[in-house]
Amino acid sequence: MTKLAEPERADLPRGAGAGRSRSGVAWGLNALGVVVVGFWFVRNGIGLHHPAWVWVLGAVALAAWVLREFGRSTGVVLGAGALMVLAGSSVVVPTDSLMIVPVIVGIVLLGATQTLPVWLGAVAAVVSLAVIAVSATVLHASVQFVLGTGAGLLLGVLIGFSRRQSRLAEQRSREALAEQQRAALLADRSRAARDIHDVLAHSLGGLVLQLDAVEALLEAGRVDEAARRAGEARTLAADGLAEARRAVHALRDDADTEPQADVEDRSRASRLGTLLADHRSFGGTVHAQGDEVLADLDAAHRAAVVQVCREALANARRHAPGRPVAVSVVRDGSAVSVTVTNPLGSDGHGITGMRERFAELGDGSTVDAGIRDGAFVVAMRVPVADRAGESS
Template identity: 30%
Template sequence: MFRLPVLPALRRRVDRWAVSPRALDVIAGLSAFGLMVLDVPGLARADNSLSGVTATLVLAAGASALVLRRRLPWVPYVVALGLMGWLHELTMIQFALYTLGRYRGRRAAVAATLLYVAVAYGLFQTPGWPARHGDTLSDFLSLVVPIGVLAAGVGVAAYRHDLVHALEAQRREAAARQAVQEERISVGRDVHDLVGRELTVLAVRAEVLAVRARGDAHQKDFEELADTARRAHLMLNETLVRRADRDAATPGLEGLTVLAAESERMGSPVELAVAAEAKALSPLRQAAVHRVVQECLTNAAKHAPGLPVTVTITVEGRDLRTEVRNPLPKTPPDRAPVSTGTGLFSMEERVTSMGGTLRARPGDGVYTVTALLPTGLDR
């Protein structure tokens, strides 16, 4: 059996429509109208001066109020009360009470339900209205009241469900921001340790040259160079975020063998291939590669334990390419891995802060992470 592929643009358009709040409001209105239109024959026979056509138009107008249910949920509620009193129609009030519970919470739902019960009871006492919905108080309590309570209760449950999802989304967003911030601090520590060391060497060398050039015309130049290097180091200390108990700087490519050994001890063998040209690049770029490989090996140990991992680091033109590949497990682990889900954000922040790009994707049974960093060399 062959399937015609769906055009990506059409699929994205369908997805946007499927999750659009406005689309859901329209669907709610159409659903209410579809249920109410079943009562049109009875409404046309009743003594309410409506024909089948006019009754259908009135119900359609009433159901259209549900389009406003998110912004103005009281509007469909008032319309529903009007339809209930005029046409003895209880379908719309169910949608209205659910709407108030869903988008205004428990207090609004309780108040609206009590008002609905009071209005319905008043209508129940009028001639003609009970004839359609029962002749005794027990009929009223068994039909009219449960309709409102159930609809409002379902709406309140959906409201709480939405709150839980919103809080969970906020938690994930906060965790992602924290991961990015921690990675920025880590980058700052690496910049301070690596660049600061070079500035210190530059200042010391300039002072030595100033001593050797004493009495020479270049002595002042060397002294100014030493002062400039010291001021740059001081600015580095004052600008970058530092902690009193900060860790050591992130290792470079020489630390990858240690990561591979740790991964193998956890049961995931690592095939490591590092091009010689990559070892000649700046310590900051090497630290970024180390950070990416470290996170990838950690993720592989969590989500694909026991499967081999391939790490390839090459220099392609002006790009330093890091690729980490591991097979996807055919069956998920017995226990769900403990993960905050922020590792990808940390890797991306580290790579993009240096002008690179990061791509992580599954495909053909293999999960691949590719990081491209500019080498900083003119080729």
């Protein structure tokens, strides 16, 4: 049975409280970056006697870098990234490009965050380059210095965009997997619904007929025959209970650990001969022709054929009680054709279930149900190539 797994939460902030915890490696690398840049910023600042405004703006850029590690909302991400870019860019020239590191980190952050516009990283890089150019003009830095920092900013834009695309692809992959799991779960539920429908149509419907017969026999004083019918009703009820238990068992996660008793019951329930005998015990008449064992079919195809025959016989009991039913099994070259015919037509969920069951086989097996010449006919055709002789 397929179980829907909760998709892994994304690595990036997508709103307040969104996003999974950053990995220990990411925390460690960013902490190391803050410590290393902070150490050289202080050491060089003392040696070069930075003015107060450099100390303040550099401290703001480093503090925003730290804040980025703890913030998860879009507002915190945007604020931290903007501070890193603006404050860091203002002191890139006086720190001899040391503070370009938090600027690049901020650009990557803004470009990679999915809740922010994709162009924001590029705009941040342009703004940063403009600030650096103005600062370089005021402090008489060379053009080559500005171009070198521009290359670093471009690298940050590319890294941010790459990370965004990678995470978008990862998110789509998780969503596709979740959708596949959902589709599989719905298919399992549909299959269980069909099995439960079979139980209601065959076992419970037959049980009602048996009990009605028991009541009539008791009223007629035919106690021994009534006792025999009651025993058949008990067997039918036990079989129905086993089938219902299997249908419910299919919805559980441990469906692979089916009890041996249920396996044996399922084997009995998947025999066409047993099904025809049950129909006769309900008072019905069946004219069977051909191989009731369905020896040319493997277990899966045999089970599908038997389930459709069960529904067809239940329809016959419901719409044509007491009327004869004809069942024929014919080997036709590389296929087995199974036909069930009764005098009246039918409608409801049973026909839909028949078609769904055969569609799941996915190998050209077909079932056609409808009225022909005043009779309701269910015709099945199942390929048997490369399956003859397989165990049930």
